[in-house]
Amino acid sequence: MSVASLQVAIRFHPPSYDIRVESVPIPEITHPDDAIVKIRFSGLCGSDLHAYRGHEAVDKIHTCGHEFIGEVIKLGSSFTAHAQRLPSLYAKLKIGNKVVCPFTTSCGECQMCRSGFTCRCIQSKLFGSPALEGAQAQYIRVPNAGGTLFNLSDPDTWPLSKPKQVSDSSLLLLADILPTGIFAAIQALSHPKVLPVLTATPWALHDKASDDISDLFPKENVPTFAIIGLGPVGVCATISLLDQLGKRQLPSGFRIVAVDPVESRRNKMRSIYSKISDSEVRPEAFMVRSIEEAKETVQAWTSGVGCSAVLEVVGNNSALTLAYELVQPFGTISSVGVHGERPFPLTGGQLYDKNVSFDFGRCPVRSLFPMAFDLLIKRQDVFGTVGDESGLIDRIVGFDEAVQMYAAFDKGEVGKIVFDPWKET
């Protein structure tokens, strides 16, 4: 193999804590629906740590990473003008297009994709896993590229208010963490059990609500939310929740408690909030709290009733248990944390006794791109900066720092890290 067909990539070696920067072949088109993308930036994400820590029993050496933006440099035969099969999603992609990619592939054509549930596409694969080589490389092969890639060169994909400047590193946040945060917020705000407090009308799914009860709905009932976990996704969830609730202009206002046991994360959240709260409809109260403080805050705010909804952005049993504790009867828990196979910490009896609703799972990033793109542009003050106390991206580094960055990220010593695979050491 000639040197020209090799690239540099960050590879995971099982069983755990073994990251190496190695030369590997530049991928080739292997299916007519493939694209090859030259990567501009790739991200290091909290869920990369699951394999890194050996929690996923991965037994295959593979390239890490599932967040990237870049440029299409090769396309399979499905994209050529004389292809037999050229559905609209595929027809739009051209060599040279600037693209951002969800962390999972999606065909865009199956029942799941067409329902908007793109991350559970019947053919879906996760980048940076044994099933599909990852994005911490210089080049990547994207299966089902027409249904998967979001084409930033297509003017139709841009919001009407196209901005002068959107930083490339901020676009990387569209691959996972920003839409995942939005997903956490949307699941909570769209749940039928949360609507009563947002609309000041009782839970009544058709036109048959009991009128006598309806007349009594307390207008002073303040919607109250908790976000558990203030890593990068939790911060995105908080920003999205503030944005969406602000737009609703609720007469009762709303309250948010953002919870994390780690002080540095709480401080980051406070800095970001102080920046964005100038330009937004402010909540009646916004508190950043440790776990015990959060319990007291919710108790005091709601006289012990609990939160209308809790956004769980951690993915472990203590987060689920805290979410259960903070949520009100008939409240909902929007859980976007990646959970493992430990026994569930709650019994059916506990869930019955509190009439708890849950939405679990992975964000359908491809489906949420337009909404995430809007928020990304609106909040460039947070997403567009690097290394700022009130920004989301901590550092942009070369692959030479990969090993130490994995270690530091694992220990919580650094925030969101972005790799520039072309940076000279």
Added chain:
Amino acid sequence: MSVASLQVAIRFHPPSYDIRVESVPIPEITHPDDAIVKIRFSGLCGSDLHAYRGHEAVDKIHTCGHEFIGEVIKLGSSFTAHAQRLPSLYAKLKIGNKVVCPFTTSCGECQMCRSGFTCRCIQSKLFGSPALEGAQAQYIRVPNAGGTLFNLSDPDTWPLSKPKQVSDSSLLLLADILPTGIFAAIQALSHPKVLPVLTATPWALHDKASDDISDLFPKENVPTFAIIGLGPVGVCATISLLDQLGKRQLPSGFRIVAVDPVESRRNKMRSIYSKISDSEVRPEAFMVRSIEEAKETVQAWTSGVGCSAVLEVVGNNSALTLAYELVQPFGTISSVGVHGERPFPLTGGQLYDKNVSFDFGRCPVRSLFPMAFDLLIKRQDVFGTVGDESGLIDRIVGFDEAVQMYAAFDKGEVGKIVFDPWKET
């Protein structure tokens, strides 16, 4: 105590399987918000069996039962014209009113009640439990009577199309099982993740769905539902689901599989379906199946994708596990079964991997009365009969048969039993 102040009641003696018919005092008003109701009929419900079987570690002798209709014979001072406090819910109740009662009390005034979540009223108590004497008696004390009782003597409570005849025994079904069945169906049909397949538009909670995906929504995607458990509540859930889906006149139609391991229950469901399917919009397919058959049916119908929603009307771990197995990724499980404190049978990882949504818990009967009343009147052919193969109520018996009826019901030898506490032996 004089004989005139005594009544006959069915009492549970701990720890298990010990039912006795005994003389106990007729209850008195103990709080200004109380009513005393003379009971016309009371029901025997599947959830009475939890205490009967010793599963709830009840250590107090108490009167059983939580379903009743009857007549108000005494009211507390909150209901008198010169009372200090006479909110609208309380003002309407008069001596002599015919009433039906939810299986839990609700004040009608707290945040939970006003949101429509009446079964989690801050003061809520369950009839027929150690906390509150039950309905398998001749008289009962109803706390928070103004917020709890549904007044059948108030013309405002009746549907516009007031029928000539509604049987009293059928009205008893409004206390629990009919609204609980409706609740199971409504939770499923109103869930945002189920709406794509009902409305033929992708999951898109605001106006920002990805247009390119939206264009591709497959019109031929048929909404598919499973109901697990065909006891009386499961039958009510099925009737409600058929009714609500029928009204929607979906261009794609819909499919239902109703599941129970017990052949007699399956046969009952088939008889009822054959009666009601004449007058309704029929589903594309309606199957009554055993567990293994149901798995095959869903597999074949959906090419392995799964059901849009599953109604879990049993309340044990095998039902939850089956629901998980049958539901599609991004599907929802509406769980109204009363669950115990056994470890939950699914891990967070399993829930994440399938993007499962859950709604757990108890039906807010008081809130759903109007909707349940409509369906009760519409389906008197099923609900209004007694002892009919295609009816829901199996027998009306006196208290002299109480001991044997509990035993027979426990063994699944009889269907829905109604007690007439005034029936001479």
